[in-house]
Amino acid sequence: MTLRPVLRQLYRSESSLAAALRTLARRHAAEHEVHHVARDLARWSEEHLAELAATGERRGLRLGEAAPTGPHPLVARDDQLPGDGLLTDLRELHREIAGVSVDWELLAQGAQAARDSELLQFASRCHPRTLRQLRWSNAMLKVLSPQLLTS
Amino acid sequence: MPTRDAISDPWGARTPYGQGEQWPARVDASLADGVTAESVDRWVRSASLLHSNGDALDIAVKDGRIAGVRGREDDRVNRGRLDPKDLYAWQANDAADRLTRPLVRDGDRLVESDWDTAMGRIVEHSKELLAQRGPGSIGFYTTGQLFLEEYYTLTAIARGGIGTNHLDGNTRLCTATAAEALKESFGCDGQPGSYTDVDHADVLALYGHNVAETQGVLWQRMLDRAAGADPPAILCVDPRRTPVARAATLHLAPLPGTNLALLNGLLHEILEHDWVDHDYVREHTVGFAELAERVRQYPPERVARICGVPERDLREAAALLGGAERLLSTVLQGFYQSHQASAAAVQVNNVHLVRGMLGRPGAGVLQMNGQPTAQNTRECGANGDLTGFRNWANDAHVRDLARLWNVPEERIPHYGPPTHLMQLLRYAEQGSIRLLWISGTNPAVSLPELSRVREILRQRRLFVVVQDIFRTETAEFADVVLPAATWGEKTGTFTNADRTVHLSERAVDPPGDAVADLGIFLDYARRMDFRDNDGEPFPPWHDAESAYAAWQRASKGRPCDYSALGYDKLRELGGIQWPCDDEHPDGTERLYADGRFFAAPDYCEDYGKDLVTGAPLERSDYAALNPHGKAMIKAAEYLPAHETPDAEFPFFLITGRTLVHFHTRTKTGRTPELRDAEPEVWVEISRADAAAHGITDGTPTVLTSPRGRIRARARVSGIRDGVLFVPFHYGYWDDADGEHDRAANELTITDWDPASKQPLFKTGAAALRPEEGAP
Structure with a gap:
């Protein structure tokens, strides 16, 4: 099946995102909205993972083995921003989500080309949630940054 | 004496009416002992400031003091009726412990002072912060209990004078x-x-x-x-x-x-x-x-x-x-x-x-709405929106507001949504807000997770101004306390939950040196010397009527249009629903009657x-x-609550209100009939849960949550199994023992609705046990 690589990639990136959201929630427990909403959003990613795993299994693909082994998500590469790492982490999270969004896009495109309507439907169902996650991380950056950058 | 004992008979006798008929009138009144309707010197037009219903009433004045109230038979809202708080709580205006002098901090004490000293400290601090840290270091937290003219003035000062994005009302807790x-x-x-x-x-x-x-x-x-x-x-x-x-x-x-x-x-x-x-x-x-x-x-x-x-x-x-x-x-x-x-x-x-x-x-x-003037907090822009329901994200609306105020457009912050209360508190916690001006509200009792709120207010680096009519729990954290005048002592308008606007006129003088909130805000503006584009003092108005006239211009053409609703019309006709403009001179009963929306x-x-x-x-x-x-039509998926009962905290805890009290009981706790009707905090528990925990009616219990602990007597009630209810009204000003073991918000979680930013007082977990040594 030609779409295996993109499914593997998606599973990896969505796993990493789920972990990133959990890390963000834990690390910024005193930022209550970030803390609570990040956990809600992590649940979406975890549901996606469960569905991805089930989809893979039906296609003879054991996606659980593709879990990330690389560096822990939200390891700050550039901690120059003020705000106790919050802006840095949100910025990094935003990039993670953007990556996942691209992977859903790739899956949808591949599924269309392969005329795989099951995968196409799957991607169309899940991708909007990723876009909502992306909108959220962008919104939190936009709302919180003016105060944190000027204080 | 009231026309009925409204403690035992809170809703009075029925006046039945059928579908489509007019609600019959019934006039309720309450006068001080020894005063009769005939002996009253004057009746002064007003409405109730103790809930969001906007019950129209007249204030009885006898020998320069408030001597009672009488419902206005001709008003569309109440047709003469009054509820228990309306009937009794006017007495709190005369409470012996009203604030009558400004107080300033001297070490760990608050000492009596004068207006020049108190305002001088605030102005000095404001100017220093503006110079060193910018407008984002100043925040305002107001209420749902001032008048429209006061919110509009505060909004103009915060957004058009200082240029801070940090202005919200305690309406965030009730009506956001x-x-x-x-x-x-x-x-x-x-x-x-x-x-x-x-x-x-x-x-x-x-x-x-x-x-x-x-x-x-x-x-x-x-x-x-x-x-x-x-x-x-x-x-x-x-x-x-x-x-x-x-x-x-x-x-x-x-x-x-x-x-x-x-x-x-x-x-x-x-x-x-x-x-x-x-x-x-x-x-x-x-x-x-x-x-x-x-x-x-x-x-x-x-x-x-x-x-x-x-x-x-x-x-x-x-x-x-x-x-x-x-x-x-x-x-x-x-x-x-x-x-x-x-x-x-x-x-x-x-x-x-x-x-x-x-x-x-x-x-x-x-x-x-919950509070009496919450609608005006929202309309005027003191609750997370721009004045007159303008859109902060629409540059044309911001431009329009800047033109109206004659201030530079860039002075009005609009790079993001106006800061909501809980975020404002977080900025204070982090130290980026250094001056917090609290008017007419009592966060040390009414906000969630009180131990955290106290920690924030206690910080030395945070300069706290409290403007109130009583020395509240919050005032104890203040650097400056400003004594305000209240309902019956000042003139202004407010709008109830069904858009009915009432004029409330000054009936008596405020006690001591107390000043109407409008006067305090304008005094601050003058001392700060805010100026508009032409170098004229900003805001340009100077009293309630001129503030209201300015608001009429600000609201013209917006959904909440007051342009044809002057004081004269409110005096002549009583309660009128906005929008009230040249096309709708008598107001508007229902919005969206033609299926057209704003x-x-x-x-x-x-x-x-x-x-x-x-x-x-x-x-x-x-x-x-x-x-x-x-x-x-917007749909949404259900998500499980963020905190749910578990083995350690097996109950859902919800907090709420009771008939005879309002907010943190600053007025109702100083009204003998209301105070004595519900003098102490309690916890409601279901029959089955009570039996399982060896609790009966009146058992002293201890409630705990991951945030704190309080003590309350049990009331076995018809609440559903697995849920506890505690009224949130009770704080510490009339509780002598110095322990923080009475306010429901010791227990509540810091969490809010991500869309409205309203804190969640009704979705947290708690445990309950009979107090040790209790029978």
């Missing part, structure tokens, strides 16, 4: 979700319905709205319909067996935190049975298909499981809503202060949109948010979704 739900569905704040819808409805649906205790006179109107010919069916949604639940045709008691699932289930049934006005949906709304797809996932079997409500009751409730010909829905804190608040409140709007139940007699929505992209107050994540939408998203400014 009402505003958000209206903006999400209709593009703009503004109550669609009218109290007169009670006169016409055949079904009343009350969602988390214990109207019998929060708006006693509106409840009397409902009781009178229920006692007359063609009584309406009443649907009550509340985990407690409230007076409303007892009078209801059908009572649903969902588990805390599941309101959205419940509403999705009701909408599922309404769509499944096609109780849908397809013409209305097609002509006046967008988004129906998304709702249909979403609620398909909420069949009654699933919803019954989530909410802990019998499937049969769900189907019956949906049939009531689906069969109604004139449906009036009301919503309050049971939804607004609970998990997924905005999403759930929006689904109530959706019921009306899919059923075409808007803008005609009996067919309306009342997204209620939702056009260029006109709307808000582009909306993701109801689950709270992320704001951009203008382009909004315009694509709703180019023609129709009403928006």
